[in-house]
Amino acid sequence: xxxxxxxLAVGKKVDPLIYRFLPADADKTFQPVLRHQISSGGxxxxxxxxxxxxxxxxxxxxxxxxxxxxxxxxHNYSLILDDVxxxxxxxxxxxxxxxxxxxxxxxxxxxxxxxxxxxxxxxSRNPVQVRKVAVSAIKAxxxxxxxxxxxxxxxRTGAYIxxxxxxxxxxxxxxxxxxxxxxxxxxAACELGCIASNCPPKMxxxxxxxxxxxxxxxxxxxxxxxxxxxETGKVQGKDIIEHKLGNAVIMYAxxxxxxxxxxxxxxxxxxxxxxxxxxxxxxxxIQQTDARERTFNMGQRLVSEGIEAVRGLAxxxxxxxxxxxAEFIGERLY
Amino acid sequence: xxxxxxxLAVGKKVDPLIYRFLPADADKTFQPVLRHQISSGGxxxxxxxxxxxxxxxxxxxxxxxxxxxxxxxxHNYSLILDDVxxxxxxxxxxxxxxxxxxxxxxxxxxxxxxxxxxxxxxxSRNPVQVRKVAVSAIKAxxxxxxxxxxxxxxxRTGAYIxxxxxxxxxxxxxxxxxxxxxxxxxxAACELGCIASNCPPKMxxxxxxxxxxxxxxxxxxxxxxxxxxxETGKVQGKDIIEHKLGNAVIMYAxxxxxxxxxxxxxxxxxxxxxxxxxxxxxxxxIQQTDARERTFNMGQRLVSEGIEAVRGLAxxxxxxxxxxxAEFIGERLY
Numbered sequence: 001x002x003x004x005x006x007x008l009a010v011g012k013k014v015d016p017l018i019y020r021f022l023p024a025d026a027d028k029t030f031q032p033v034l035r036h037q038i039s040s041g042g043x044x045x046x047x048x049x050x051x052x053x054x055x056x057x058x059x060x061x062x063x064x065x066x067x068x069x070x071x072x073x074x075h076n077y078s079l080i081l082d083d084v085x086x087x088x089x090x091x092x093x094x095x096x097x098x099x100x101x102x103x104x105x106x107x108x109x110x111x112x113x114x115x116x117x118x119x120x121x122x123x124s125r126n127p128v129q130v131r132k133v134a135v136s137a138i139k140a141x142x143x144x145x146x147x148x149x150x151x152x153x154x155x156r157t158g159a160y161i162x163x164x165x166x167x168x169x170x171x172x173x174x175x176x177x178x179x180x181x182x183x184x185x186x187x188a189a190c191e192l193g194c195i196a197s198n199c200p201p202k203m204x205x206x207x208x209x210x211x212x213x214x215x216x217x218x219x220x221x222x223x224x225x226x227x228x229x230x231e232t233g234k235v236q237g238k239d240i241i242e243h244k245l246g247n248a249v250i251m252y253a254x255x256x257x258x259x260x261x262x263x264x265x266x267x268x269x270x271x272x273x274x275x276x277x278x279x280x281x282x283x284x285x286i287q288q289t290d291a292r293e294r295t296f297n298m299g300q301r302l303v304s305e306g307i308e309a310v311r312g313l314a315x316x317x318x319x320x321x322x323x324x325x326a327e328f329i330g331e332r333l334y
Numbered sequence: 335x336x337x338x339x340x341x342l343a344v345g346k347k348v349d350p351l352i353y354r355f356l357p358a359d360a361d362k363t364f365q366p367v368l369r370h371q372i373s374s375g376g377x378x379x380x381x382x383x384x385x386x387x388x389x390x391x392x393x394x395x396x397x398x399x400x401x402x403x404x405x406x407x408x409h410n411y412s413l414i415l416d417d418v419x420x421x422x423x424x425x426x427x428x429x430x431x432x433x434x435x436x437x438x439x440x441x442x443x444x445x446x447x448x449x450x451x452x453x454x455x456x457x458s459r460n461p462v463q464v465r466k467v468a469v470s471a472i473k474a475x476x477x478x479x480x481x482x483x484x485x486x487x488x489x490r491t492g493a494y495i496x497x498x499x500x501x502x503x504x505x506x507x508x509x510x511x512x513x514x515x516x517x518x519x520x521x522a523a524c525e526l527g528c529i530a531s532n533c534p535p536k537m538x539x540x541x542x543x544x545x546x547x548x549x550x551x552x553x554x555x556x557x558x559x560x561x562x563x564x565e566t567g568k569v570q571g572k573d574i575i576e577h578k579l580g581n582a583v584i585m586y587a588x589x590x591x592x593x594x595x596x597x598x599x600x601x602x603x604x605x606x607x608x609x610x611x612x613x614x615x616x617x618x619x620i621q622q623t624d625a626r627e628r629t630f631n632m633g634q635r636l637v638s639e640g641i642e643a644v645r646g647l648a649x650x651x652x653x654x655x656x657x658x659x660a661e662f663i664g665e666r667l668y
Contacts, residue, residue: 025473029498030480081445085438102492104419104483107441111415111476114448118469135452139359142445146364149438158436164363 004328007321010051010061011044014069021069021116021123033101033109037076041092045218047072048325049189050196053207055318056310059197066124067192070117070134075185077113078141080106085145086242129195137188144181151177151246153269168254169245175216177246182222183215206309213306214326220299221332223248227283228292240282243269248295249286256289303330338662341655344385344395345378348403355403355450355457367435367443371410375426379552381406382659383523384530387541389652390644393531400458401526404451404468409519411447412475414440419479420576463529471522478515485511485580487603502588503579509550511580516556517549540643547640548660554633555666557582561617562626574616577603582632587625595619637664 018038023031047068054064082088083096084106090096098106117134124130149156151166151173166173190211194204226239227249239247245254250269254262268274268282286292306326313319352372357365381402388398416422417430418440424430432440451468458464483490485500485507500507524545528538560573561583573581579588584603588596602608602616620626640660647653 025470027477027480030477033494081441085441101494102490104490105480105492105494107415107419108476108480111448112473114445115469115473115476118452118465122465131452131456135449136359139446139449142442142449143361143364146361146439146442156436156438158439160367160435160439 011048053193057199140184147177178219182219186215187211209309217302253291345382387527391533414444474518481511512553516553520549521545543643551636590623
C-alpha cells in the first residue's frame with residue numbers, strides 16, 4: 001500500500017460512525033437520500049487530518065473519531081448545498097444528491113445532516129469546545145461560498161449579486177475568500193484533533209497554523225487543476241467556463257496582462273456561455289503570462305509553510321504522516 | 335387594543351433579541367439578506383406561545399425570551415428553505431428571501447440562521463434540554479416537509495419522488511404529516527416555555543398536549559383557508575393548484591366522492607397546470623361533499639381539545655391568554 005493510501009485510510013475510519021449516526025430518527029425511505037452523499041466517495045482528507053493531529057499531539061485515535069466525523073460531515077453538508085447552489089450534476093464521477101433525488105430532497109438531506117452534526121457534537125468528549133470550533137467553521141464556509149459566488153462574473157442574476165459582485169480580485173480578497181471557503185474547515189479539522197488530545201496551547205497553535213497553510217494550499221492547487229488539470233478528470237479551463245474571478249491562476253494572469261488582454265479576458269469571463277473557441281482564447285491569454293508558475297509556486301510555498309509549522313512537534317509517526325499528507329496535497333492530482 | 339393583539343405583542347418581544355444575535359460574524363453586506371425574512375413580518379404566534387407557556391406554568395417572561403427567539407428563528411429558518419423548495423416568490427405580501435436575493439443567497443442565509451440558532455441555544459439557561467427539544471423539532475420539520483412534497487400529485491419530477499409519491503392520503507397519513515410539518519414545532523414552543531419555567535412534569539405534559547392539539551388545529555384551519563379562504567388574501571383553491579393531496583379538505587372530499595368524481599378530481603390534481611375552468615370544476619366537486627363542514631369541525635374539535643388540556647392549570651392571566659390564543663386560531667382569518 002502506498003504511504004498516502006495508508007494515511008488516508010485513517011480518515012475512512014469515520015465512515016461507520018457517520019453511517020451509525022446518520023439514520024437516527026429518519027424515515028426508512030429517506031435513508032438512501034441521506035446515505036448518497038457519504039457513500040459517493042471522497043478521500044476523507046479532513047477526517048485523516050483530525051486523527052493525525054490528535055495523534056501527533058499525544059492523543060489516541062479513538063478520541064479523535066467523533067471529531068473527525070464532525071469535520072467530514074460538515075464538509076459533506078456544505079457540498080450537498082453547494083451543488084444545489086451551483087446546479088452541479090456530477091461529483092466524484094457520480095450524480096450529486098440533487099441530480100439523483102431532486103433539489104428539494106437535497107436541501108432536506110442537508111438540513112438533516114446539520115442536525116446529525118449536532119448529535120455528533122453532543123456525543124463528543126468536549127461538546128462546548130467542539131461546538132464553538134464547528135460552528136465557526138460552518139459560518140466561515142457560508143461566507144466563503146458567498147464570496148466565491150460574488151467573484152463569479154456571470155451566470156447568476158439578481159440585484160444583490162449584481163450590486164456586490166467583485167469587478168477585480170486582489171491577492172488579499174482571494175486569500176480572504178479561500179481562507180473561509182476552504183482553509184477554515186481544514187484548520188478546524190486540526191484544531192478538533194488537538195481538542196481531542198487536550199494538548200498544550202502551543203501545540204494547538206502549531207497544528208492550527210499547519211491546517212491553515214495546507215488548507216490555503218489545497219485550494220490554490222485546486223484552482224491550478226481547475227484551469228490546467230485535464231489529466232485529473234476535470235475539464236480544462238473549468239473555472240473559466242464557470243466565470244470565476246476567484247481563482248489563483250486567473251487572478252495572477254490578469255495581474256500580468258496588458259490592458260487589452262485584460263479587457264479581452266474579462267469579457268470572456270462575463271459571457272453567459274463560452275464556445276470552445278472562447279475557451280481556447282482564454283487559455284491562450286493565460287498561457288502568455290507567468291500565472292501558471294506563480295500559482296504553482298504559491299501552492300508549494302504554502303505546503304512548505306504548513307510543514308514548517310509542525311517542525312517543532314516531538315517526532316512521531318503521526319508527525320511524519322502530517323508532513324507526507326502536506327506533500328501529497330502539494331503534488332496532488334486527485 | 336384587541337385582546338389578541340395584546341397577546342401576540344408578547345411574541346414580538348423576541349424581535350430585538352433576534353436582531354441582536356443575527357448579525358454576529360456576518361459580513362456587513364450580508365446583513366440585509368439575513369434581516370429580510372425576520373423583518374418581512376409574521377405574527378410571532380410561536381414566540382407568544384413560549385412566553386405564555388412559561389408564564390402559565392409559573393415562570394417569568396424574561397426567562398422565556400431566548401427560548402421564544404429559538405422557536406421563531408427555527409420557524410423562519412424552515413420558511414426560507416421551503417420557499418426555495420417551492421419556488422415561492424411572495425410571502426406575507428412581500429418578496430421571499432429567494433425572490434429578493436436569489437436562491438443561492440437564501441440557502442446561505444438559512445444555513446446562517448441555523449448557526450445563529452446554535453448560539454441562541456447556548457445562551458439559554460438550560461442548553462442541554464433546550465437543544466434536545468429544538469433539534470427534535472427541526473428533524474420533524476424536515477420530515478414533515480418531505481411528506482408534504484410526497485403528497486403533491488404533480489409539479490415535481492425525479493425517480494425518488496415518483497417512487498414514493500402518495501397515491502392516496504388517509505387520515506392517519508395526514509395527521510402524521512401535519513404533526514411533523516406544523517404541530518411538532520408548536521408543541522416544542524410550549525415545551526420550551528415549560529423548560530424555562532422549570533415546572534413539574536405534569537404541567538409540562540399538559541402544555542405539550544395543548545401545543546400538539548392547537549398545532550394540528552392550526553394546520554387544519556390553514557388547509558381550510560387554502561381552499562376556501564379568498565377573503566384572507568389567499569388564492570381560492572390554492573392547494574388544488576399546488577397539487578396537494580395532503581390537505582384536510584381535499585382528503586375529506588375524496589373520501590366522500592363516488593368513484594367517478596374521485597377519478598375526475600385526482601386527474602385535476604395531477605395536471606401540470608390548471609386552467610380557471612379546471613379550478614372551478616375542482617371547487618365544484620369539493621362543494622358537493624361535506625368536506626368543508628368536516629374540516630371546519632375537525633379544526634374546532636382540535637381547538638377545544640387544546641383548551642381542555644390546560645384546564646387543570648392554576649388560573650392566571652397567562653392561562654386565559656392561552657385559551658384566547660387557541661380560540662383565535664380556531665377563528666383565524668389571517
